[in-house]
Structures are given as structure tokens and as C-alpha cells.
Amino acid sequence: MLLTYARLGSWRWVLLGLTLLVTLYLLLPIVFIVALSFGSSQWMIFPPPGWTLRWYEALAEDPRWLETALTSLEVGVLVAALSVALGLAAAFALVRGRFRGRQVLRLVFLTPMVLPVVIFAVAVYGFYLRLGLNGTLLGFVLAHTVLAFPFAVLTISNALAQFDPSIEDAAILCGASPLAAKWRVTLPNIRLGLISAAIFSFLISWDEVVVAIFMGSPTLQTLPVHIWGMLRQDLSPAVAAASSILVGITLVLMLVAALLTRKSKA
Template sequence: MLLDFERLGGLRWLLGAIGTLACAFLLLPIVFIVLLSFGSSRWLIFPPPAWTLKWYGEFFANPQWIQSVLASAKVGILVAVCSVVLGFWSALAITRGTFPGKSILRVFLLMPMVLPVVVLAVGIYSLFLRVGLNGTLAGFVLAHLVIALPFSVIVIGNALLNFDKAIEDAAILCGASSLQAKLRVTIPAIRFSLFTAAIFSFLASWDEIVIAIFMASPTLQTFPVKIWTTLRQDLTPVIAAASSLMVLLTIVLLLISALLMRRRG
């Protein structure tokens, strides 16, 4: 028995070491980008010869960068709202519905998570080009909604499975309609999951670049597309500053999502 405990302890140390190396492999490039954004050199040189906030000043002074950030924020917020609304009713149909083809509907809603993004981008680009939505705000929202909706369906679906439907039935017995019971009982009870789904949907749109490259136009470019096009033209530390700000917002939203999930638990 003592030998088993010793082996278990050694296995834990090994798994901890592997996990630490994996985290370092994933996080070190981000750390280097953040450090380069404070470097004084005009080129991306590490270690930087000195430290400065000059590149962040150039970023905020450039109206094109600010316009791309506002475009991404606008698209992301609209995608989050639409994703939560559609995700709630879709998850409700999947978790409580008893109709033919429910399994097919579930697969259809979750399919964008497993399909290659390039395949989705080409298909969406071809379709939107025919209907005149390419390069428009509505086109961006619909395109990003395709990849954001599965996150809402999963998060909200899990919340509905853990919700006691008897509470909703009691509201109906007290005189509320089925819709009123869902709006006044079910939705407030799973509100933290709705917020979490909105955050994940926003991030799915905020960080997306492949579909956004196909959908972009000279008058409408999202933040990741602006970073990509600038990177192809000039290797300036402003790109590192922009990437650092993007990572910072992503981390803040993920922390908020983690706090909401913890509070729900």
C-alpha cells in the first residue's frame, strides 16, 4: 500500500510537470508579445533595448485602429445578444422538446464547432456574395453568429438541464402562461449562464479572423483583420501593443465568466 501511495505521488509530480510545460509552451509567446509592446526599438527585437509606452500612444492616436476596435466591439455585442436569444430557445428545444429530428437539430447546431473554419468561411463568403451581405455589418453579425451559437447552446443547455422544471410548472399552475413562466422564472434563474454564454459568444466574434478576412471590406474591418493587414505591410511594435490589448480584454472577460460560473455554482 505504501508503494502505491509513493507511485501515486510520483505520478502527480509528473502530471504537474507536464501541465507546467504545456502552460509555458502556450503562454510564453503571449508574454513575449506583451514585452515587445513596451520595447523602444522600431523593430520587434527581444530583449528590448529600453522600455516605453510610445507604441500604445501611436495605437490610440491612429483613428484606423480605433475604428477597427469599435467595429469589432459593435459586431461582438450584436453577436452576443443574438446568440443568447437564439441559443436559449434552441437549447430549450433540445433539452425539453420531444419532436422528430431532435438529434439532427442538435448536430446541426453544434456542427460549426467541429468543421474547419476555412470551410465555413468559404461557404459563408459564397452565399453572402450572392445575396449582397458581404462587407456589411449584418453580414458580419450573421457570419460570426454561426460560430458563436454553439457556445450559447452548450452553456444554456447545461443550465436548463440543472434547472428544476417543477419551479416553472408551479408558476404555470399559479396562473402564468408558459411564456411568462420562462421569462419570469426560468431566465432569472439561469441568468449567470446567460451572461456566460454572452461572454463566450462575444469572444468568439472578437477573436475570429478567418471568416472576418473573407467578409472584410475597405470600409469595415474588424480588429483582428486590421492586425493581420498591418502585419503584412509593416512589422511595427504597434501590432504588439494592439495584440496585447486584445489579449488583455480576452483575459478580463474570461475572468468575469469564471466568476459568474463560480457564483452560479
């Protein structure tokens, strides 16, 4: 028995070491990009010959970078709001509903998660050509909402499933209308799930590039598309600086979402 525990302990350290190696392998490209964004050379050279902040200053002074960043921010906020609103309604239907075909409807809602993004992008591009939505803010928001919607549904459904509906029933028995009970009792209790859903939806739009390439126009582009276009033209460290900002914001929001999810389960 002691020998078995000793073997398990040794394997545990081996698995821990492999996990650390895989983590370092995944994080090293990000570390390189961040280091290149502070390089003093006009080209992305590693290791950098010197260190400077001028590439971040160049981003702040270039109106094109600012314009695409604001576009990504605007699209992301609108997608987050729309995804949470639709996801909340869908979550109530899936968690509280007792109709036939509920599980089939759940699978339909989650389809964008398993559908290849390229296929979705081509389909949306062809559909939007007929509607004249290519290169429009509305087109971006609707397309990204389809991609973000499943994540909002999952997050809000999990939060709603953990909430005791008898508390809402008690509010109704005390005189509140069903709508008022949901607004004043249910929603405040699942607010962490709503915030997490908004963060995940925002990140889906913020980092998305494939659909945005098909949707973009010379006058309307998101930040990831502009980064992709700049990489095709040159290898300026300004691209590394923009990528570092993009990754940094993503990591911070993911950390916040993870903390909120953990707190909601506590």
C-alpha cells in the first residue's frame, strides 16, 4: 500500500512538471510579443537591442489605431449588451421551461460554438451582401452576437439553475408581480452570472478576427483586423504593442470573469 502511494506521489510530480512545461510553451509566444513591443529597433528583432516606449506612443498618436480600437470597443459593448439580453431570455426558457423540444432548442442555441468560424463567416458574408450589411456597425454587432450568444446562454443558465426559485415564489406571494419578482429578486441574485456573461460576450467580439475580415471595409475595421493587415505590410513593433494591449485587456477580463464565476459558486 505504501509503495502504491509512493508511486502515485512520483507520478503527481511528473504530471505537475509536464503541466508547467506545457504552460510555459503556451505563454512564451505572448512573452516574446510583449518583449518585442518594447524593442528599440524599427523591426521586430529578438532579443531587442534596446528598450523604449515609443511604439506605444506611436499607437496613441496614430488615428487609425485609435479608430479601430474604438470600433472594437463599441462593437464589443453592444454585443455584450445584446448577448446578455437574449441569453437571459433563452436561459429562462431552458431552465424554467417545461415544453417539448427544450433540449433540442438548447443544442440549436449552442450550435455556433461547434460550427467552424470560416464556414460561418462565408455564410454571413453571402447573406449580408443581399441585405447590404457588409461594412456596417449593425452587421458587425449581429454577426458577433451570434458567436457570443451561446457563451451567454451557458453562463446565465448555470447561474439561474443555482438560484432557488422558491425565493421568487415567496416574493410573488408577498404581493409582487411575476415581472417585479424577477427584476428585484432573481436578477440581483444572478448578477455575477450576468456580469460574467457580458465579459465573455465582449471578449468573443473583442478578439474575433475571421468574421471581422469578411465583414470589414476600408472605413470600418476592428483592431484585430487592423493588426492582421499591418502584419501583411511590415513587421513594425507597433503591431507587437497593439497585440500586447489586446492580450492584456483579454487576460484582465478573463481573470475578472473567473473570479466572478468562482464567487458565484461559493
